Amino acid sequence: MTTPFQLSPDHITQFAQDGYLLVPGLFDAEEMDLLLKIGKADAEKGAAVRAVADAQGGQSKLWLTADTEREDIYNGFCHSRRIVETMERLMGDEVYLYHYKMMVKEPRVGGAWEWHQDYGYWYHNGCLYPDMSSCYVAVDRAHRGNGCLQVIRGSHRLGRIEHGRYGGQTGADPARTDLALQHLELVYCEMEPGDALFFHANLLHRSDQNRSEDPRWSLICCYNTRHNPCEDRPGHPSYRPLEKWDDSRIKELGRRQWAEIQAQ
DSSP, X not given: OOOOOOOOHHHHHHHHHHXXXXXXXXXXHHHHHHHHHHHHHOHHHHHTOEEEEOTTSOEEEEEEXXXXXXXXXXXXXXXXXXXXXXXXXHHTSOEEEEEEEEEXXXXXXXXXXXXXXXXXXXXGGTOOSOOEEEEEEESSOBOGGGTOEEEETTGGGGOOOOEEEETTEEEEOHXXXXXXXXXXXXXEEOBOTTOEEEEETTOOEEEOOOOSSSOEEEEEEEEEETTOOOOOBTTBOOOOOOOOBOTTHHHHHHHHHHHHHHHO
């Protein structure tokens, strides 16, 4: 049995300095196997998938929802104490679920994501402060070859950067990003299934196209802080209290959901 992750004061300091915290093995093999099997077989979520083009013509796929009421494996992760309580300590505030999404880069054709800050998008949803953060859970192994996440260490301290349209995406001003790269470290976040990356909404991040034979699936749970007012929009809600679920519910819900899928 693995030892549960314990967030330390040093972790909190590191997150404040770097804008991200990588936690190896936050979720175990069975949890990730259930999530991947269900994600691939989920016809309802599959029907909601949209493709996003990059500037080079590649495409990434994703679905996004703010459905927090359903008892399924996705909400098992989003409500889990492992994520929510860690996020609250890192952000120093109560958090609620802003939305969650599954992102897929298919082998050889999965597209890139341009440099951006999540707050570069969410600013336009009326979110007053950048006091928001996400947890990226690696469902597949993420490495340089299949387009793992790249971050600019400490870039969350630059403040919000202007964003515009590049390819089919909204991205950060390239001149400003280039300037940041002259002074700050570029980090490739290579991750194993079950690893989790907590990152601030102002952290500059991107990913390359998937040129490998390995798919890259990831679940991203996004949170806003209670004190941060924002407009109430479909898929991007204003404050709603988030119930914390025991970590055991991921497997409980996942096993039930997988059995239901198999019975169809």
